Amino acid sequence: LFAQNCEFVWAADKIDGLPPMGPLEIAFAGRSNVGKSSLLNALTTRKTLARTSHTPGRTQQLNFFDLGPEPAAPLLRLVDMPGYGYAAVSKEKIANWTRLMKDFLRGRATLARVFVLIDGRHGVKDVDHEMLTALDQAALSYQVVLTKRDEVKKSLVDKTLDDARRALSKHPAAHPDVIFLSSHSGESVEDLRAAVVRLMSE
Numbered sequence: 021l022f023a024q025n026c027e028f029v030w031a032a033d034k035i036d037g038l039p040p041m042g043p044l045e046i047a048f049a050g051r052s053n054v055g056k057s058s059l060l061n062a063l064t065t066r067k068t069l070a071r072t073s074h075t076p077g078r079t080q081q082l083n084f085f086d087l088g089p090e091p092a093a094p095l096l097r098l099v100d101m102p103g104y105g106y107a108a109v110s111k112e113k114i115a116n117w118t119r120l121m122k123d124f125l126r127g128r129a130t131l132a133r134v135f136v137l138i139d140g141r142h143g144v145k146d147v148d149h150e151m152l153t154a155l156d157q158a159a160l161s162y163q164v165v166l167t168k169r170d171e172v173k174k175s176l177v178d179k180t181l182d183d184a185r186r187a188l189s190k191h192p193a194a195h196p197d198v199i200f201l202s203s204h205s206g207e208s209v210e211d212l213r214a215a216v217v218r219l220m221s222e
């Protein structure tokens with residue numbers, strides 16, 4: 021699936037500017053700078069499909085990418101979203117994105133799952149809990165993915181996973197499996213691909 025052709029198809033900065041519903045969608049949410057756009061590139065093995073940056077606040081719209089044998093027949097749509105929490109842009113902009121994201125998540129029938137990215141070095145923060153609570157209430161399928169595994173000492177990987185699972189016990193709707201991966205080293209990215217493939221056959 022992920023070796024298929026993948027291309028950018030749409031950007032939306034307003035809820036009435038979304039693309040018409042088409043293939044099954046998966047979306048990537050998470051704090052600014054957690055590595056959403058980098059993960060999209062790692063998943064599809066395209067280095068520069070989604071723009072990434074050291075500066076939080078890089079992605080400022082909902083960006084839609086279609087995967088499939090040909091553009092006319094997409095199998096899966098990936099949605100890169102702006103970050104929540106801190107970003108080097110105005111509070112007003114962040115409030116707008118957050119509203120757009122929540123409206124999108126609430127009202128999108130083709131959205132199969134939201135992957136909520138959390139920085140493995142920092143763990144689950146208050147803003148993450150807020151997002152997870154919003155997802156609990158939206159009755160959406162969502163799963164947590166810890167990022168930047170290459171930055172975490174091997175001896176701390178299990179503890180990081182345990183801590184995240186414990187924090188998730190507050191969120192009954194969270195998928196029980198937590199994936200801890202690195203877009204840079206590629207470690208465990210295959211686990212996420214497998215989760216997506218399973219999801220598509222459900």
Ligand code: GTP
Nearest residue numbers: 053054055056057058072073077078079103203204
């Ligand atoms: P916004 O669009 O601003 O919300 O950020 P984002 O979540 O899309 O993050 P992005 O992919 O732009 O990455 C942010 C920074 O984290 C960049 O400097 C990336 O190189 C770095 N980064 C992303 N993934 C990894 C990873 O697996 N390991 C390490 N060490 N750094 C990573």
Ligand code: MG
Nearest residue numbers: 056057078079
């Ligand atoms: Mg981004």
